[in-house]
Amino acid sequence: MLNGSTFIxxxxxxxxxxxxxxxxxxxxxxxIPIKLxxxxxxxxxxxxxxxxxxxxxxxxxxxxxSVEDETDEAKSLAAYYAEKAWGGGAxxxxxxxxxxxxxxxxxGCPDAKVVSTPNCRGCIARPCVYNCPKKAxxxxxxxxxxxxxxxxxxxxxxxxxxYHAIVKTSVPCEDACPVGAIRKNDQxxxxxxxxxxxxxxxxxxACPFAAVMERSQLVDVLAAMKRGEKLVAMxxxxxxxxxxxxxxxLLSACAKAGFADVMEVALGAEKTTEHETAEFIERMEKxxxxxxxxxxxxxxxxxxxxHMPDLVNHVSLTPSPMVYAHEIAxxxxxxxxxxxxxxCVAKRxxxxxxxxxxxxxxxxxxxxxxxxxxDVIACEPWPVERPANPTARNYARSCGVTDAVLxxxxxxxxxxxxxxxxxxxxxxxxxxxVKLYAAGKLPVNFLEVMACPGGCLNGPCxxx
Amino acid sequence: MEKVKVEICCGTACxxxxxxxxxxxxxxxxxxxxxxxxxxxxxxxELCEKENLGGAPYVRINDTEIMAQATPxxxxxxxxxxxTEAE
Numbered sequence: 001m002l003n004g005s006t007f008i009x010x011x012x013x014x015x016x017x018x019x020x021x022x023x024x025x026x027x028x029x030x031x032i033p034i035k036l037x038x039x040x041x042x043x044x045x046x047x048x049x050x051x052x053x054x055x056x057x058x059x060x061x062x063x064x065x066s067v068e069d070e071t072d073e074a075k076s077l078a079a080y081y082a083e084k085a086w087g088g089g090a091x092x093x094x095x096x097x098x099x100x101x102x103x104x105x106x107x108g109c110p111d112a113k114v115v116s117t118p119n120c121r122g123c124i125a126r127p128c129v130y131n132c133p134k135k136a137x138x139x140x141x142x143x144x145x146x147x148x149x150x151x152x153x154x155x156x157x158x159x160x161x162x163y164h165a166i167v168k169t170s171v172p173c174e175d176a177c178p179v180g181a182i183r184k185n186d187q188x189x190x191x192x193x194x195x196x197x198x199x200x201x202x203x204x205x206a207c208p209f210a211a212v213m214e215r216s217q218l219v220d221v222l223a224a225m226k227r228g229e230k231l232v233a234m235x236x237x238x239x240x241x242x243x244x245x246x247x248x249x250l251l252s253a254c255a256k257a258g259f260a261d262v263m264e265v266a267l268g269a270e271k272t273t274e275h276e277t278a279e280f281i282e283r284m285e286k287x288x289x290x291x292x293x294x295x296x297x298x299x300x301x302x303x304x305x306x307h308m309p310d311l312v313n314h315v316s317l318t319p320s321p322m323v324y325a326h327e328i329a330x331x332x333x334x335x336x337x338x339x340x341x342x343x344c345v346a347k348r349x350x351x352x353x354x355x356x357x358x359x360x361x362x363x364x365x366x367x368x369x370x371x372x373x374x375d376v377i378a379c380e381p382w383p384v385e386r387p388a389n390p391t392a393r394n395y396a397r398s399c400g401v402t403d404a405v406l407x408x409x410x411x412x413x414x415x416x417x418x419x420x421x422x423x424x425x426x427x428x429x430x431x432x433x434v435k436l437y438a439a440g441k442l443p444v445n446f447l448e449v450m451a452c453p454g455g456c457l458n459g460p461c462x463x464x
Numbered sequence: 465m466e467k468v469k470v471e472i473c474c475g476t477a478c479x480x481x482x483x484x485x486x487x488x489x490x491x492x493x494x495x496x497x498x499x500x501x502x503x504x505x506x507x508x509x510e511l512c513e514k515e516n517l518g519g520a521p522y523v524r525i526n527d528t529e530i531m532a533q534a535t536p537x538x539x540x541x542x543x544x545x546x547x548t549e550a551e
Contacts, residue, residue, distance in 0.1 A: 002481070002482055002484065002485060007481055007482070010480045010481055011481065011517055011518060011520075014477055014480070014517060015517060036518070243476075243479070244474060244479065244484075244487070244505075363480070366476055366479070366480045367480070369476040370475070370476035370477035370479075370480055371477075373475070373476075373508055374476060375474065375475050375476055375507045375508055376476065377474060377505075377507065378507045463480065463484065464484055
């Protein structure tokens, strides 16, 4: 979604691509913050100097550097750039922790609490007082007052008040995190506990100050292209409606931008469907009472691995569409390097596990196209050998995997029944639901889990 | 009566920086303006060069007037002004 913070991130990305292509990136990097916020210009934050400091950290993240690892504040962006030795290509550029918090950007939002506002009319019905289960509300001088030592933030008073006079303040990143991995530290600045983090990207999308940043491989990809590496752009099925024009036109645009070959990840999804269905049938033959859960959403796989050890054996062992797409590309040309392009933060962690070389977000791909003046609608459709199966393209939607597996299984075994359930978006409530399925308290034999509500189409790095 | 011509830059830079929100501008305009406003999507108008990137998305109105940082709201207001002037 476009807003003030995504605007600045995209602007910085496009500037990086243009400067890289002009051969002036190293020289320009440290000037970008000043060019964007010259003195006497209007600041987004408290002043232009604060804005510039934050831009420096954003540029660091775009260079793939973790802000958490900063030891020398005086170190220039040019020095980071030079240190990463883009020319070599020997270093593994895939970040271990794809997210990074920009401390100076974090607003240190006050702890969540339920408070009464001056909208209170001091009415005589006092539904807030009567509905509070903890007797935390009293009326003082004609205004409701909430005793914070008693309040349990249940929100009953909020719904009861006809004047909308009671509100809950929030810490968006903490509210969005399904696993309690982001918390404010002693200094009141958000910090991610990477032992717990599943890289779902919800904090990244939720923070109104854009303090949570992705560690990018954008410059690594640009440098690899310049070195002449044969990069294969693997476009995720969620690409639908991200850019104007058709998927085939987007493939052409990627080829024009310098990718040696292009393909749809949906071709990999076809293989996932085939193998996952076979695996499911086999599991059911062994044990009718068990259940299997999907493995294509990397945030879900991370969630199980880090927080739900009892479920590990239930996760399908079938590789994700990205991994199959990578195999297809490598089979076609073993010397090629693969670049997954999608709307997902967690894919960066999966790519590291599964040897996919690079991951770009749709935003980063957009920046490359913008920097190289490639308009998707002006491109001729790419001559694909065959378009991917519609059920495979549908993987980006919630229920897509279920539909694909059901169709495949029914074709093999007429009258095949699937007791499928979907977790459409991971949050604290749905995590509790998953535990009920795992404990056998709710009937299911095929559990599809997508970390993002609606599926990958609404991924944290989607463009629209 | 003369029409107001609106050309929305759909170059990838403008698209990323806000033009995506204006793709359905025609549907957002008041019904009584129908037939008096001509909205067209254009490939890159080449206005975002060098330091002017922050001005995206760009829109060109009546061949000469350039609107930077265009939004559906700003555009609708300007089209309204031009239509009133024309009356």
